[in-house]
Amino acid sequence: MKLKTALALITTLLLIPLFPYPVQADGPVESAPSIEIILKADEHISNHKVPPPPFPELGVQSVPFTINYNPSTCTGITTPWPAAAQTAFAYAVNIWSVLLDGPRNIEIDACWRTDMSKETLGSAGAYMSFKNFISAPYSGYYHNTWYPVTLANQLANTDLLAGAEIRANFNANQNWYFGTDGNPPSTQYDFVSVVLHEITHGLGFSGYMNVDDGTGANECGGTAGVGCWGGTTGYPRIYDRFTENGSGQALLTAFPNFSTALGAQLTGNNLFFNGPFANAANGGSPPALYAPVTWDPGSSYSHLAEIFNNTPHALMTFSLSNGEAIHHPGSITLGILEDIGWSTTAHPKPDLTISSLSLNRSSVCVGEQVTIYATESNQGNGGAGSHYLYYYSDNSSSTYGTEIGSDYLSSLASGSNSYQSFSFSPTSAGTYYIKAYADAVGQVNESIENNNGTYTTLTVNQDTTAPTGSITINGGATYATST
DSSP, X not given: OOOOOOOSOOEEOOOEEEOOSSSSOSSOOEEEEOOOEEEEEEEEEOOOEEOOSOGGGGGOOSSOEXXXXXXXXXXXXBOOOOHHHHHHHHHHHHHHHHHEEOSSOEEEEEEEESOSOTTEEEEEEESEEEESOTTOOOSGGGTTOBEEHHHHHHHHTSOSSSSOSXXXXXXXXXXXXXXXSSOOOTTSEEHHHHHHHHHHHHHTOOOOEEEOOSSSSOSSSSOTTOEEESTTTTOOBGGGGGEEETTOOBHHHHSOSSBHHHHHHHTSSOEEXXXXXXXXXXXXXXXXXXXXXXXXXTTTTSSBOGGGTTSTTGGGSSEEEETOEEOSOOHHHHHHHHHHTOEESSSOOOOEEEEEEEESOSEEETTOOEEEEEEEEEOSSSXXXXXXXXEEEESOSSSOOEEEEEEEESXXXXXXXXXXXXXXXXXXXXXXXXXXXXXXXXXXXXXXXXXXXXXXXXXXXOOOOOOOEEEEOTTSOEEEEOO
């Protein structure tokens, strides 16, 4: 058991934020262009309706959005946005803003285009993906994994890419319904539903799997039927880490990259997303993904299966019908986003930090006892489960150093503080950084992962006081010592 003491005199020292666990990324921070996924127009008629989140929730935005209409970054041929389309777009954005929970603004470049194919309602994706950034959940199986910049920004709590994170394209030639009441006629496509769908792809609902058709572009080496992942980067997207076949075989590990075996899996109508949140939303089983026997570029793999049509989860199927209005992503889609790293208002995440760190003494001699006082705070909207607060000592501020102790916390509710103390005796002289890290070993999944620690300094001096007392030398002579 650690020695814990309460001393009346506390010297509060300077607090300087440190990197979270892990301190350094696994390799250099890298970025790569992302991909755009399309939503197809289904000319059939559907009366399926899914209402938006409850009206009171639409007044509280957890994640703000910024929309740029027809910026210079748009490709293709654009035409001015109708005012009614902008109103519907803002309404759809508001729905997502109350469902997500995160610290960073999301910026969208919205392009109103006249050159998109008749079968396409819209397309979208994150501009870039990042891997190995500070606070990326990279350890073990997840190292060297691409995260869409929208999500990477939230996890890193910084803007990794200047400007917009998502580019979304919409077909100006479609017969649109711009109302926000979720009641489109049977001859029009509901624009709010399409915007919600495309934003979801920009948030990370897409993977890096592909199947080569043997003609045209070289998708996977030029041989028809070969499946591959990672494109030219050789690394998967976070979405890919959760995909498997009906036998529970992970696509990334059970089948060679650039192989017909992988291609057969991607076109076998037998793909699933196996993540704890998605599974829970699907009654405990992995939800099925869209995997038709003929690879459908821009649609296959990055949508839910057709069995989810006419259900509350229909938003992320690959097409939308005339008259259909889906104004909520559904719990399965929210679960998939949570599994890849997003925090949502349905299941908000904690945010653990050391809000106060002090020592009872800023300068001691070797062997004298020092007591550390640390306040761990949960600044997030969700509660934290069991974890440890670790204490370290080092002569550098950039690394953890030597562990000198820990405190166990069984839980920490949102908005709560936990007051801890730990005593130790330094064994050598010098100036030391005394550090405290909440959840230093990454037991808790947090909304922000780069604010877990802080440090202060301690000066340890040699004890130069001469000893006092008496000694007896062989022969019986006794000598007294004094200072």
